[in-house]
Amino acid sequence: MKNLSPLPLWAAVPVAASAGIILDAAFPDRGWWPLAFVGIALNLAVLIGRRLGAAFLVGFVAGGTFYLAHIEWASLFLGPLPMAALVVLQALFFGVGGMAITLAYRWVPLAYATLSGRLAVLPITVAGLWVFREGVASTWPYGGFSWGRVAMSQSDSPITSLFGWLGVSGVSFAMVLLVAICVEAVRYQGSPQLGRAIAPLALAAVMTGVPSWPTPTIGTLRVAAVQGNGPAGYFDSREPGDLTAAQLGATRPLFGERADVVLWPEGSTDDSPLTDPYTAAVFDEVSRQMGAPLVGWAVTERNDRTYNTEILWTAEDGATDYYDKKHPVPFGEYVPNRDFWRPFAPDLIDLVQRDYTPGTTDPIFDIGGVLVGINICFDVVDDRVLRASVLQGATAIFSSSNNADFGRSDQSAQQLAIARIRAMELGRSVVNVSTVGLTAAIGPDGEILQQLPWFTAASLVQDVSLIQTVTPAALFGGQIEFALAGVAMALLVGSASYPASRRKLIDSVDAV
Missing domain, CATH: 1.10.1760 (Arp2/3 complex 21 kDa subunit ARPC3)
Known part of the structure; x- marks a missing residue:
């Protein structure tokens, strides 16, 4: 040899x-x-x-x-x-x-x-x-x-x-x-x-x-996903209300169109509808005009803790469910061991003034009897979060993200590719919605059914397949x-x- x-x-x-x-x-x-x-x-x-x-x-x-x-x-x-x-x-x-x-x-x-x-x-x-x-x-x-x-x-x-x-x-x-x-x-x-x-x-x-x-279809869900293209970056210049106004402005052209649910991305509002009457009124308007629930986003506070939250909202009942992001980004959305790391880079550590708490809520929304898996931004790379939603009965997946801080870099394209892989891995349609792109509806075979251009205020409406079959993965x-x-x-x-x-x-x- x-x-x-x-x-x-x-x-x-x-x-x-x-x-x-x-x-x-x-x-x-x-x-x-x-x-x-x-x-x-x-x-x-x-x-x-x-x-x-x-x-x-x-x-x-x-x-x-x-x-x-x-x-x-x-x-x-x-x-x-x-x-x-x-x-x-x-x-x-x-x-x-x-x-x-x-x-x-x-x-x-x-x-x-x-x-x-x-x-x-x-x-x-x-x-x-x-x-x-x-x-x-x-x-x-x-x-x-x-x-x-x-x-x-x-x-x-x-x-x-x-x-x-x-x-x-x-x-x-x-x-x-x-x-x-x-x-x-x-x-x-x-x-x-x-x-x-x-x-x-x-x-x-x-x-x-x-x-x-095999992923046999048991029905469809008509999803309206809205990319507001607002000033959602961490260092973007904006006035109070600009984010919500941009998102609402991109949604209004859809009013009167049929949809089963409206989907807004992470980072799409300035305030929480749970505490701010104006934001609650905006959520009510969207739900009422569309005749469908809104899956919206907000920073929420409960028990002296701060969460990155997707909220299921209807004009009739307000907030009916919520999902808190499982994995806030270390040193971006919170600082672990802040007292230890601060002496090494105090100016940098102090930039992150708000520490998000990792969520413990289940990753499922019931939308008119249809169970949908929910994840926020970097949750999409966590095998456990996505698998948990499918094993709890999700027949489609919504992936919400704020990509404004990454400009026109590869990050958005990489994240969209991961969402496509999740669709194929779990045998589920995935709707990937972003503040600035890339927003897309993806079939369970990973095919992009519709995609919005980068940094454009726009929306898409897509019937996505609902699947109950659970893959070996x-x-x-x-x-x-x-x-x-x-x-x-x-x-x-x-x-x-x-x-x-x-x-x-x-x-x-x-x-x-």
């Missing part, structure tokens, strides 16, 4: 840097999805045959360049210092994850020194460790940061049918598994080329050939992620039991 030599460290570092940039190009707004597989391959290639310190370095470089390119929009809202801190944190996860993957490349071939070991056990371990790293980064610290999981680059690829079966984590696993098998097919010289080609070709055929989970998505990470860790730890003296000898010879 002969392996190709690993890259020297002086070459691995620039390759790692290019890997991050190439991986970002797979995501919207460019959306060159095949480059995700190239970026993953380069990420893995630079980790092979590496000492742990060098593995951390190249992993850190790859993660750093990826997130610098991928979330450059964060600097528009939070400024360069918080963005840099977020990039460094995510790069640290890449670095530590890279160390684990390097150990897999070092140990697993010794414990499973066969063709199946190299083309099955090793790729499964590597892909599972990748998913483990994504899972940890998505939940910790302060609720984690789920942006940038490799599966989220695939909203337009031929493997979208996998989302309904495997969920986001499962698709990430399948992508890395395919790449890892291809890497080993090139590296492993112990069998004929045809034999080494069968495994990746077979997996690629399965990934592209699996049918979508909705039922078992959490268990799939846990199982994949658990199997990978078990294989890695099990491989570490290979005789220590032999492992030490090979480590000293091969690692660079």
Whole structure:
């Protein structure tokens, strides 16, 4: 058996840097999805045959360049210092994850020194460790940061049918598994080329050939979604009432049109209808003129706590239900451990004067007997919030967002792609409504049915399909992620039991 030599460290570092940039190009707004597989391959290639310190370095470089390119929009809202801190944190996860993957490349071939070991056990371990790293980064610290999981680059690829079966984590696993098998097919010289080609070709055929989970329609809901294009940015210049006036102005052309519900985005009003008579009167007017409930938005206060809230409102009864955002943005919508962080950047920390409390309400509204899942902005990247709404009976999903702080950056396009992936994953129509864009109605197959242009006061009216079928991803998505990470860790730890003296000898010879 002969392996190709690993890259020297002086070459691995620039390759790692290019890997991050190439991986970002797979995501919207460019959306060159095949480059995700190239970026993953380069990420893995630079980790092979590496000492742990060098593995951390190249992993850190790859993660750093990826997130610098991928979330450059964060600097528009939070400024360069918080963005840099977020990039460094995510790069640290890449670095530590890279160390684990390097150990897999070092140990697993010794414990499973066969063709199946190299083309099955090793790729499964590597892909599972990748998913483990994504899972940890998505939940910790302060609720984690789920942006940038490799599966989220695939909203337009031929493997979208996998989302309904495997969920986001499962698709990430399948992508890395395919790449890892291809890497080993090139590296492993112990069998004929045809034999080494069968495994990746077979997996690629399965990934592209699996049918979508069936989503039979039980009815439709006519949704009017309104993009007010008001001055909703954190630092936008505005007078009291400007936000509500802009949103109402964009809604008035719809008056008299038939709809089952009117949907307003996060950040679309100045005051809460629960405490401000004028805002309540506006909500009443919209509901009365449309002959339908309004799903509106407000900052609400209850029990000395502040919430980012979607409110279900009717002209007859006022507020009939509400949903509080589950995951306010750390250092954007609240400051965790404020007393600890303030000495490091007092001016920056003091900019965030209001601390939103994470919500505990259920993510469901009953709209005339139709159960609809509700989420606000970054909630859309949280697997648990979206799954919970479907498991509680949601037949469609409303995703509300304020994207005004991010200008015409990639952020809105990335978020819309995630909403499309959620539609395919959960088998639900999704209406994504934003203050400034991108507002769109999405079918359960991820197809965009209607979309409004950026930074334009406009509205759309769309009949969206209602679905009751629950996908495997909705039922078992959490268990799939846990199982994949658990199997990978078990294989890695099990491989570490290979005789220590032999492992030490090979480590000293091969690692660079």
